[in-house]
Amino acid sequence: MKIEDEIQTRKFYNERHKATLNIVFTSNWIAGMLEKRASTHKITLQQYNILRILRGQYPAPATNRLLKERMLDRTPDVSRIVDRLVSKGLVSKGRCTKDRRAVDVTITPKGLETLADLDEPMLMMDVLQENITDAECQVLNSLLDKLRGYRN
Template sequence: MKIEEEIIQPKFRNYHQKAVINLIFTSNWIGNLQQQFLKPFGITIQQFNILRILRGQHPRSISASAIKMRMMDKNSDVSRLLDRLEAKELVERKICPSDKRAADVLITDKGLGLLADVDKDQQAFDHVIALSDDEAQLLSDLLDKCRG
């Protein structure tokens, strides 16, 4: 469905305004779909992002500040998210030997298992945007260019 129909707005100032509004709308649309996808696994999009970062580091640990730098949502409260993941036994924190005020974070076996379960269904979610592989690559390139 065209953005004009989705938001019931027939006119835009120019194509750039239309593109930005379409990007924001589509981002929220995909985010809502991803939130619904992750709900049965008992984690949020931000928690999923942290777990994926930790899996990429595994078996090495990473600091909370390094996690924050790598997150897609830079406004996330990483400490609060880590508290929730730790309560679910998906991550563990250990005091950093070089800085007693900081903690090193590791993904647990339970966290790795949860991500393995998500991975089984992830491929279907990856195709939520109805694009060919070539179109998806072009879109990705254009989005990179937007942030250029």
């Protein structure tokens, strides 16, 4: 559906205004879909993001600071999110050997299993393959990088 129909307006200042609204709307649409998929394992999208980062570090631990730096959605509440993952048995916390003020966070086998179950659905290949080609994905990626200031 076109953005005009989705938000029920035809009034845009210009194409840049329309593009901005389209990006925000589409980002929220994707986040909602991913949130729903993550919830099948009783985790939030932010918790999934932390598990994904920890799997990338595995078997090495990560600090809350590293998690915060690498998160897609930079939230200040990393410790609260980690505590919830600990209570679910998906991560463990321990004393950081390099910095006594920090805590080491490591993904558990249960956390790795949860991510393995979510790998395919979170890629959203079903939506992407149905709606855009690989070539269009390349153009989209290039345009989004360019929007954020990357110049090749």
